[in-house]
Amino acid sequence: MIPSLGRGSEDFDTLLPELARGGLRLILPEPRGIHDCSTLDETDTLHDMAADIARIIEVESAAPAVLVGHAAGNWVARVLAHDRPDLTCAVALVAAIVTNTVPKEVSASISASFDMTLSDHERLGHLQRVYFAPGNDASVWLQGWWPDVSAAQRRAARQTPDKDWIRVADMHPTLYVAAAEDVISPPPDLDALCNTIGPKAQNTVIANAGHALLPEQPLAVAQSLLSWITNLPPVAASA
Template sequence: MEERIVPRGAARTGYRAVGQGPAMLLLASLGRGAEDFAEVAPLVATAGFRVLCPDPRGIGRSSGPMEGLTLYDLAEDAAAVLEAEGTGPAIVAGHAFGNWVARALSAARPDLVRRVALLAASVTTNLDPAIRASIDGSFDPALSAAERLAHLQRGYFAPGHDASVWLSGWHPPVARMQRAATAATDQRWRRVAERHRTLYVAAAEDTIAPVPSLAQLREALGEQVSLTVVADAGHALLPEQPAATASALVGFAREV
């Protein structure tokens, strides 16, 4: 696994890279970083891809202004990685919140995107208040580890899975920045499947983003969308089913 940094104006984006071949960019969830793809990235790389996993601003070696941003600013950070690598248009995959950055990248820099994959992705901003409370509680430093673990299990992990693997790795200031950037962004990023062929990878036990129908996806994203469902996984998906997630991404990428 290589570790690199690319500057863009006042921002610097640190990223991890592994493998050789066509590029696949993996974007992490709300308030979390590239380490979430630690199991998935090598599996995709072994299948013949150059896998790029950037940290968002405020995590690892990534830095830059944290206020007055939109999703397009975060997308341009990701675009800088692709431009630095010079790999040509990439498969861009976003997990959970990362799916919004992936869609913004599709809108802002369509020349850098070949296809888009959305992993355990909320396609609307409407959430059950109780589930939103569990999202917030998962990374609330004022709560005990036991309380946070209960929120993680309820919101992110399928029954029988060890939610403690996500007790660490949270960055509340980054989550606040990402939410503010989303609220400040116009709506043209949403309908990604009108611009690029899109795969929606659903987690069968997801309480945050329950498995949608294909009709719902087409209404929210556009016509060029397909759906695959990963069994025995919740919203966390990546630590629960890394092999199935990697297989879905590789199969989608190989269709090109």
């Protein structure tokens, strides 16, 4: 389970009880630069970030694995699935940008989320505007932001010119878990999704949620993942 831009694996904590009850083995790697983890090198790309996850899967003897990438974590999930199909049985993209371009004003609020010189009140306004559905409590995301990690991950993405990994659903069963009120990545329809990432794509839409999604509707997200994983084709399901 791979977290979003500049955020840690604890974002998945609210999903874990339901997923564990469903019998899944869960691995939550901490991105480089968080807590005591070493940082990304200046020359690292998304392929290097994916290689970190690959090593963990190998050490844990967890292949083939279902890769779950939340928001920007979908980059790493897709690159890993492309680079190491032997370690991958399926991919889930949760509130991921795959068919749209982020508007400038939305991008500005994303950047402001990492600006710790702003007051909590200012940051809360940005969080509510771009990450949470109206009426949902954005204050749960005031903490947990790692600006240096975000900058390093964005640099790695810029330094990844190849795009073969984008069409992950050409090779692997892929579920897109969309948030109905996501202003960063509005839910794509299935035709647009398949045209962009490949014919093995499926989608589901979670109501009353924005781009944060995990803290907003953890049970619905966990149940969507469980239902899909348990109905994967026999070869994938054998993982």
